[in-house]
Amino acid sequence: SGGMRQRVMIAMVIAANPRLLIADEPTTALDVTVQxxxxxxLAELRAETQMSMIFITHDIGLVAGIADKVMVMQSGVAVEQGALDQVIDHPQHAYTKHLLSAVPHFTHGAAVRGDGQRVTAKPAIVEVEDLVIRFPAARGLFARSAGAVHAVDGVDFDLRPGETLAIVGESGSGKSTTARAILGLTPATRGRIEVRGQGHRPVQMVFQDPFASLNPRLDVESLLAEPAIAAGQRVNAKLRERMVTLLKRVGLPEDALTRYPHQFSGGQRQRLCIARALMLNPDVVVLDEAVSALDVSVQARVLELLIDLQREFGLAYLFISHDMAVVERIAHRIAVMYAGQLVEIGDARSVLAEPQHSYTRRLIAAVPAIDRRRQDFKVDNTQVPSLLKPRGYEPPPTRWREAGTDHRVRLEEQ
Ligand SMILES: Nc1ncnc2c1ncn2[C@@H]1O[C@H](COP(=O)(O)OP(=O)(O)O)[C@@H](O)[C@H]1O
Ligand SMILES: [Mg+2]
Known part of the structure; x- marks a missing residue:
């Protein structure tokens, strides 16, 4: 896995017995628990070997966890440096202040949205019941006995109009597969998915990589027309008017219509993807790691836009992310997935402030936060259970425990 590869790298470097270790974004691509x-x-090695370390990162939470001294760089210039507490508690330079204020930091549920009255009287717009998705196993361990990858295993949830349900969990936990099933892109092995929308295409999707999901040879007008044409609509004046309105609404200039994807920044391209997802007036938008590839301050602005659009159009969001700080800003409710199973779901503040399942606790404990200084990271080698199961394997029935109003937890085997 990525985490193991990174450990091997560190072992190779340490074998040379260095006095100084330079670690350049060593954990950026990893899940928080692996990070x-x-x-x-790194903390253990540093204590044992007395080596010094230069730790390069864009994540201030990580800085708070490991650094003694901090240097802030902007466009090639060291704009501020000093002791950790000094820089974080009394930032002097405008850029340091910006980094500390504009960027979402994880605060254990203190920053969740206050507009989240769940309207349980209205029927759910998406209902997922006992969803099971298995893929035939590729060559390997169970080749002859034909086992299966249990990617999604008995997942249950619903989504109400106007609310955001965030799905969190580490990579490979089944988040995207669940989303693809709701969009009808992956068939369910078992279970029921019901979508109750107004139009023909009630569910639309925004992906992580705004460049890969936009055909580089099409101009913005064609890109925006694509979903409408796919739904059998004609490109007429009314449709063009909607394009212009939506472009303006997501903060792009009207003359963007004649331009091509490469002429936009990453954040602008993601705004374009959002506008495109809204062209057919959907009821539900699935956002799969939609802000994960964006620069942190751009990320904060796209989140604000998403919240505004949700209120204006009454959209329901299924917001998939591995980033707890981002999830804290946008979710009304949170579903936690672990090895293909839903282990905890409920009100966002409740799940973040009082996590109940052992995995949710580990996940939240691993999130870097600026209020956790010089964190005592402990080596914990808990292995994620394998999704590869032999033929005929059926998981034991799931039992749940209520942990409060709108908060339930899967019972763990002892
Ligand atoms: N088409 C497929 N064929 C076989 N295995 C798949 C397929 N799609 C996903 N998987 C497996 O299902 C598991 C869950 O994947 P995914 O839903 O993409 O996780 P996440 O989005 O949480 O990172 C992974 O082990 C992945 O390798
Ligand atoms: Mg995914």
């Missing part, structure tokens, strides 16, 4: 393991390893 916490790498951080634990």
């Amino acid at each position: 916490a393991q790498i951080m634990a390893l």
Whole structure:
């Protein structure tokens, strides 16, 4: 896995017995729980070997966890440096202040949205019941016995109009597969998915990589017309008017219509993808890691836009992310997935402030936060259970426990 590769890299470097270790974004591509393991390893090695470390990162939460001294760089210039507490508690330079204020930091549920009255009287717009998705196993361990990858295993949830349900969990936990099933892109092995929308295409999707999901040879007008044409609509004046309105609404200039994707920044391209998803007036938008590839301050502005659009159009969001700080800003409710199973679901503040399942606790404990200084990262080698199961395997029935109003937790085997 990525975490193991990174540990091997560190072992190779340490074998040379260095006095100084330079770690350049060593955990950026990793899940937070794996990141916490790498951080634990680095902290342990530093204590044992007395080596010095230059730790390069864009994540202030990580800085708070590991650094003694901090240097802030902007466009090639060191704009501020000093002791950790000094820089974080009394930033002097405007850019440091910006980094500390504009960027979402994880605060254990203190920053969740206040507009989340769940309207349980209205029927759910998406209902998922006992969803099971299995893929035939490729060559390998169970080749002859034909086992299966249990990617999604008995997942249950519903989504109400106007609300955001965030799905969190590490990579490979089944988040995207669940989303693809709702969009009808992956067939369910078992279970029921019901979508009750007004129009023909009630569910639209925004993906992580805004460049890969936009055909580079099409101009913006064609890109925006694509979903409408696919739904059998004609490109007429009314449709063009909607394009212009939506472009303006997501903060892009009207003359963007004649331009091509490469002429936009990453954040602008993601705004374009959002506008495109809204062309057919959907009821539900599935956002799969939609802000994960964006620069942190751009990310904050796109989140604000999404919240505004949700209120204006009454959209329901299924917001998939591995980033707890981002999820805290946008979710009304949170579903936690672990190894293909839903382990905890409920009100966002409740799940973040009082996580109940052991995995949710580990996940939240691993999130870097600026209020956790010089964190005592501990090496914990808990292995994620394999999704590869032999033929005929059926998981034991799931039992749940209520942990409050709108908060339930899967019972764990002892
Ligand atoms: N088409 C497929 N064929 C076989 N295995 C798949 C397929 N799609 C996903 N998987 C497997 O299902 C598991 C869950 O994947 P995914 O839903 O993409 O996780 P996440 O989005 O949480 O990172 C992974 O082990 C992945 O390798
Ligand atoms: Mg995914």
